[in-house]
Amino acid sequence: MDIIEKQNVIEIDDAFRENVKERFIRYAKIYSTSSSENADKGIIPSTPQQFDFARELKKELESLGFKNIQLTENCYLYANIPATLGFEKTKPFCLLAHMDTVEEVSGLNVNPQVFKNYDGKIIDLKGGIKLDPSKIPALCQAAEESDTVITTDGTTLLGGDDKAGITIIVSALEYLMSHKDIPHGKIEVIFSPDEETGHGMDKVPLNLLESKFAYTVDGGHLGELESECFNAFRSDITFKGIASHTNNARANGMVNAISMAGAFIQSLPRGESPETTDGRLGFYCPLKINGSMEEASVSLFLRDFDKDNMEKRKALVEQLAFAAASSFGGNAEVKHVQQYLNMKEGLDKVPYVKEVLINAYKVCGVEPVMTPIRGGTDGSRLTEMGIPTPNIFTGAHNYHSASEWVSLKQMVKATEIIIELSSMITKL
Ligand SMILES: [Zn+2]
Structure with a gap:
């Protein structure tokens, strides 16, 4: 103009x-x-x-x-x-x-x-x-x-x-x-x-x-x-395990969903959290964790100014969730919800x-x-x-x-x- x-x-x-x-x-x-x-x-x-x-x-x-x-x-x-x-x-x-x-x-x-x-x-x-x-x-x-x-x-x-x-x-x-x-x-x-x-x-x-x-x-x-402004998504991840009494958990093949959720959160890139970023850098931010041995859920915020980067973030969340689940022999479901663009x-x-x-x-x-x-x-x-x-x-x-x-x-x-x-x- x-x-x-x-x-x-x-x-x-x-x-x-x-x-x-x-x-x-x-x-x-x-x-x-x-x-x-x-x-x-x-x-x-x-x-x-x-x-x-x-x-x-x-x-x-x-x-x-x-x-x-x-x-x-x-x-x-x-x-x-x-x-x-x-x-x-x-x-x-x-x-x-x-x-x-x-x-x-x-x-x-x-x-x-x-x-x-x-x-x-x-x-x-x-x-x-x-x-x-x-x-x-x-x-x-x-x-x-x-x-x-x-x-x-x-x-x-x-x-x-x-x-x-x-x-x-x-x-x-x-x-x-x-x-x-x-x-x-x-x-x-x-x-x-x-x-x-x-x-x-x-x-x-x-x-x-x-x-x-x-x-x-x-x-x-x-x-x-x-x-x-940010592109904003929320990821809801559900980990599914197998509950068992602790006394014979090994024999019964206990799969602990809480452990999976913990491992997943640990695996998120620590340098990409709200407290370690500013300006144009996006982040992952876990905001809620809930669960039992059988099922545990984690919600996190994904933020990025760039649309393609947001797709990469979603893909990484899926990859890390599945990796955490399979390392314990359990399963994970991942759902992404758009908040604003x-x-x-x-x-x-x-x-x-x-x-x-x-x-x-x-x-x-x-x-x-x-x-x-x-x-x-x-x-x-x-x-x-x-x-x-x-x-x-x-x-x-x-x-x-x-x-x-x-x-x-x-x-x-x-x-x-x-x-x-x-x-x-x-x-x-
Ligand atoms: Zn205002």
Whole structure:
């Protein structure tokens, strides 16, 4: 794609920044923690408080003039803004962010602390939590730029993941609706429940969606652009033995399934585990072992960015399982279950989706940092469903902890990028 020049002069003034900050703080204070236990049972949303947040958002979108606002029975909030005059034929696209926050740290009574013109002093929070810019490069950068930093009070998480994303989307579209001179096509929005439980796209109302591509706004530091994630499979291995009383086990030909399972796990390459790899290296990770002498089962995660390598991993698991079983005179069965796939493949088929985003980053003065995700995202699930979906940064940091913080400058920059992106898409 040829570089598309900057399309608009976006007025980023104090009022704009103040609006983004106030909106974020308002969202952060709303309790919306999800529950893996319920979500794993198929209950979506997994907690009623996610509906509370969705209803608040719905009211806000109504007052801002969004169209076709719908809150589904599974707590997905859909809305859109129509194309500007003459751009009805522009490709529509969708923006997504998730409403829930992670359950490991409390999300109740969040009390955001604002450090305006942050001066680089150590931030001292309750419970002895210290944010020290000499140990956190991104925080050091925030101090150098006299950024506004928003933290927790130390007793809860902040929920920047992903309330920063919702803030950015609502603020960008509010801006577009009040600046009709900026051309754009139809823009759809989905705010979803239960991303943190891994079930965020289980009930996504694709039937409401006209867009053929989308962007999640759920990343971290300035410039991050995620368009690649692991291919993920789970292998379930069952070892079959022959039980016998221990007193005459030799005569009876005891075959111990537990020993086979142990030998199998021992034979996995130790240098290819999550704790010994990072970056682009894949791994095997045993996560469950269960059994008796007669039958033992092992589940493990297989992860690899490369599709062919994943096939090799599956083959190796089979080979090692059969070898372990036969060395004890038993049998093994191996089943591989696909969990999610690298979104790169789906995105490579429609390169403009990522290219126009890279372009929007650049004209807004942000160098894209392509980070492969060592996990899956709502975007990877959507890409599998046929809607290629890269991920945009939000300015949130130290996710899933009481030391979580967000950078206002970075949130505002992401908002600017989305405004620019929306009008660049009219050139595709
Ligand atoms: Zn998130």
